[in-house]
Amino acid sequence: AQKITQTQPGMFVQEKEAVTLDCTYDTSDQSYGLFWYKQPSSGEMIFLIYQGSYDEQNATEGRYSLNFQKARKSANLVISASQLGDSAMYFCAMRRPSGGYNKLIFGAGTRLAVHP
Amino acid sequence: DTGVSQNPRHKITKRGQNVTFRCDPISEHNRLYWYRQTLGQGPEFLTYFQNEAQLEKSRLLSDRFSAERPKGSFSTLEIQRTEQGDSAMYLCASSSSTGGRAEAFFGQGTRLTVV
Numbered sequence: 001a002q003k004i005t006q007t008q009p010g011m012f013v014q015e016k017e018a019v020t021l022d023c024t025y026d027t028s029d030q031s032y033g034l035f036w037y038k039q040p041s042s043g044e045m046i047f048l049i050y051q052g053s054y055d056e057q058n059a060t061e062g063r064y065s066l067n068f069q070k071a072r073k074s075a076n077l078v079i080s081a082s083q084l085g086d087s088a089m090y091f092c093a094m095r096r097p098s099g100g101y102n103k104l105i106f107g108a109g110t111r112l113a114v115h116p
Numbered sequence: 117d118t119g120v121s122q123n124p125r126h127k128i129t130k131r132g133q134n135v136t137f138r139c140d141p142i143s144e145h146n147r148l149y150w151y152r153q154t155l156g157q158g159p160e161f162l163t164y165f166q167n168e169a170q171l172e173k174s175r176l177l178s179d180r181f182s183a184e185r186p187k188g189s190f191s192t193l194e195i196q197r198t199e200q201g202d203s204a205m206y207l208c209a210s211s212s213s214t215g216g217r218a219e220a221f222f223g224q225g226t227r228l229t230v231v
Contacts, residue, residue, distance in 0.1 A: 004158075035219060043205060045159070045222035091158050102211070103149060103172065104220060106158030 002027045004092050004107035011112050013082045020067070021077045021110045023092030029053075033095040034075040035104065036066065040088040048090075051075055082114045120223035122208050128229045129198055136194045137226045141210030148191050149220060150183055152176065153205040162206075165191060166213070198230045 003026040013019040025034065036048040051059045051066045059066040067076040079086055089111050093104040121140040129135050141148050146167050151159035162181070164172040167188035177183075180198075185191040195202055205227050209220040 037222075042224060043207075043227070044224040045207065045209070047219045047221065050219055093158070102147065102218065103161040103164055104151075104159070104209075105161070108156070109158050 002029075002094060002096055002105050004094055004105055006092055006107035006110050008110045009108075011110055013079075013112065013114055015084060015114055015116050016081055018078060018080045019082055019112065021079070021090050021092075021112065023075045023077065023107060025073050025075060025092070025094050027073075027094065027096065029096055034066070034068070035093045035095065036064070036075075036077045037091045037093060037106075038086075038088045039091060039109070045091070049077065079112075084114050084116060087112060087114045120208055120210055120221050122206075122223035122226050124226055125224060126227050126229075128231060131200060131230055132197055134194065134196045135198060135228065136192055137206055137208075137228075139191045139193070139208030139210075139223060140189075141191070141208070142221055145210035145212050145221070146188065147211045147213055147218075147220075148185055149209045149211075150191070150193050151207040151209065153207055153225070154203075159207055162193075195228075198228075200230045203228055203230045 005024045032053045034051045037045045049061045049064045051068045063080045065078045089109045091109045092107045123138045148165040150162040153159040163183045165185040180196045183193045205225045207225045209222045211218050211220040
């Protein structure tokens with residue numbers, strides 16, 4: 001069965017520092033996609049970054065980068081130069097194109113608090 | 117187009133009443149998803165539409181739940197005879213079937229409270 005595990009219920013980081021949010025996944029599929037979403041208190045899920053299973057380079061989107069280690073089945077999110085506005089819930093998700101109609105399977109999330 | 121729109125944002129209802137939520141996806145997106153999110157958890161998949169066809173339903177979607185997407189545009193999610201366990205955030209998302217990334221864009225959700 002496909003599963004996403006986020007082992008950090010909460011993380012703290014000082015403003016302007018970098019922080020890594022952990023994500024491991026379990027799948028027997030060869031083709032899959034990994035996503036990170038941010039959910040502020042307003043409730044909307046905001047797309048941050050995507051990594052395809054066949055992508056050889058780690059994905060980057062501005063201050064966000066994804067540390068993809070396929071053999072270890074991990075897809076950690078790195079946020080550089082943290083800002084107060086980064087305080088939110090962060091969810092790792094996996095998409096299975098085959099047999100899953102592209103639905104997302106989410107982890108339980110990590111709450112990030114950025115301190116001034 | 118400003119994104120995925122969901123209405124209402126909040127709904128309080130008495131146990132046993134029926135409720136209906138609406139989702140307006142991004143206009144060029146042919147895929148539409150409903151998810152449910154309970155407190156402290158990640159969203160869980162409920163159902164998926166491609167255009168007007170409902171192609172997948174989760175086992176979470178009991179027979180009290182029904183979803184429609186007439187003409188492949190907006191979608192509605194109805195819950196009949198609500199129970200306290202239905203209290204949750206209901207999220208709608210849409211995506212395009214073209215492009216490798218095809219990320220899903222989410223609405224702000226409808227928070228349902230059953231009293």
